[in-house]
Amino acid sequence: MAGGWRHDEQRVLARMRYWREPVLAQPPSPQYLGFSPDCGGFNNVRMAFEFAVIAAFITRRSLVLPPAQPWYLIDFGPFSVMRPDPSAAPRSSHFAHFFNLSSLASHVPVLSAARLLSTRAEALGLAAHELLPQLAAPPAPLHLRLPASLTFRSARAACRGEGRRLCSYDELCPPRAGSRTPAAWRTEGRLQGDHWAPVRDGEGRRLHDWVEVGDSAGRQCVRHSAYGLPPPWEASNETRLKGHVFCCAARGAPAARDEGAPPADGPLAAYGEAAVEAAVEAKGAAWWQRQLAAAATPLPWSPLSRRAATPPPRRRAAPPATACRRRRYVAWPSVRHVEAAAARDASLRRAVAARQGVEYSGALVHAPLLDLPSCRRDRSDAYRYLGQMAHAVVAAPPSRVGADVRQVLRDGVRYVDAVWQVATRVVAYLGAFGYSALHVRRNDLQYKHVFVAANQTLSNVAPLLREGEVLYLATDESDPTFFDVWRRRHPQIYRWADLFGEATGGLLRGVAVDRKLIGCIEQAICAMGRRFIGTQHSTFSGYITRLRGFIGAPDTLIYHHNRPWSASHARNEQMQPAHDGRNYMDEDPVMWTSTRGKDS
Helix, strand or coil, rough: CCCHHCCCCHHHHHHHHCCCCCCCCCCCCCCCCCCCCCCCCCCHHHHHHHHHHHHHHHHHEHHHHCCECCCCCCCCCCCCCCCCCCCCCCCECCCCCCCHHHHCCCCCCCCCCHHHHHHHHHHHHHCCCHHHHHCCCCCCCCCECCCCCCCCHHHHHHHHHCEECEHHHHCCCCCCCCEECCCCCHHHHCCCCEEEEEECCCCCCCCCEEEEEEHHHHHCEHHHHHHHCCCCCCCCCCCCCCEEEEEEECCCCCCCCCCEEECCCCCCCCCCCHHHHHHHHHHHHHHHHHHHHHCCCCCCCCCCCEEECCCCCCCCCCCCCCEEEEEEEECCCCHHHHHHHHHCCCCHHHCCCCCCCCCCCCCCHHHHEEEEEEEECCCCCCHHHHHHCCHEEEEEECCHHHHHHHHHHHHHEEEHHHHHHHHHHHHHHHHCCCCCCEEEEECCCCCHHHHCCCHHHHHEEECCCCCCCCEEEEEECCCCCCCHHHHHHHCCEEEEHHHCCCHHHCCCCCCCCHHHHHHHHHHHHHHCCCCEECCCCCCCHHHHHHHHHCCCCCCCCCCCCCCCCCHHHHHHHHCCCCCCCCCCCCCCCCCHCCCCCCCC
């Protein structure tokens, strides 16, 4: 491209769009994987989300997105920047706020917790009935009186003729406080005598039962199958049931990613997905996590966790046991295959070094619902899904699963379009690859030794910068004068606030920017710099380096502002951090060198 493209918004956006567009959504799987957001900051949440996507992809399961809930430093916490409006409604976040779920669904089938509760609660042992107090009463079923001799097809056709569908058992007899009463009694009063009505089965394909909707002998809501008799009601058989047919409201068309999913069934079948989602959020994230803990099989794959070290054999005076890190990788197809391959391959040995292999086998393969219990503690684990995602899965040759996983992260886990659209305006103003960018973390970071004075940072990075080069500075430093010492050499320094002020002519003034997306937008801006210099031990900085690799930035080396650098590229290459499966703060270049871009 000629140099003029660097200030053209459309061409800059085309350059930034590193991913391949989705084509078709993945069909739903009858097995599911649930997870909870990480308890750390946003980029820890992102990393744990990536691990959940990886786990769903390699196990061929539908990924269940948790309900919206408050996220640390997004909705609550010690804010230094991006402060929320204290008068705003209760705050919560959802993965759809940040990530393009259409792209994700082209690699992994996706559904909400509400959809799972509406369709598979009974089969999976989820206590969906606990949501009923939060839900308004659904419309009463439409009661049709047809000829006494019916078939399943005629009953179903009658409901379709009314723009409805045959009710399920839970819709016809909703559970309330441990008992069931026919829903029709609310509007028609008690039906005297013996009255049976057909109900559809959980898959909505055939009828396997009918239900007593009268009060004969106190048997209301008793299923015929309770008598242990074979179901006589099939597609071609007629049964004299006095002609009662109950039709429930038709469900709206499912989202594209849910095509082929079973229709709603169970106690929530009569409620819309939006209403169920609101009810789940009202119950709270802890309620949903308890549901997963009770019904799901935990997936023991946490890449980063804690355990007590085994003390050495006692001889004279053994040192006390100390806490240590245990790190894991997912071995494909098995630990045995990967260990055998690593014995012959140095790169595989580096990937698995000092890590414990885990595999997808045994009872895990057959469990209908798995769970990644993030940030829950037991005696041996803290369940933190933070790791080097490039090596979260280590595959023994000739398998390409490891490379496939990295491709899924490249194409499927990307920020929403709004991030790239706002960032494009800023990048085009600065000139793509015509400025350098820095991320200087100064507040909420546990590694305080990386905090250095502004003049020391400038001294460290000066060999990397051109004299007078335009700089974009992403920082949570609250002192507006902290970086004034830089302006003697770099008069044009821009920070987020400058994009709305006179320094840029109000570049983003009047643009509706979601406060929660500011960090993501700044990452995209930094990714388009000629060089990027980050903060050591920051996953915010680490992800910028990955984006630069995906985009194809002119320099993808890793630089930290708290150490001195050289003007020699060769020397800086020698100073790069070691890349193995344990270091997750710095992205391994294999993440972008082993994946294909949108034009390949």
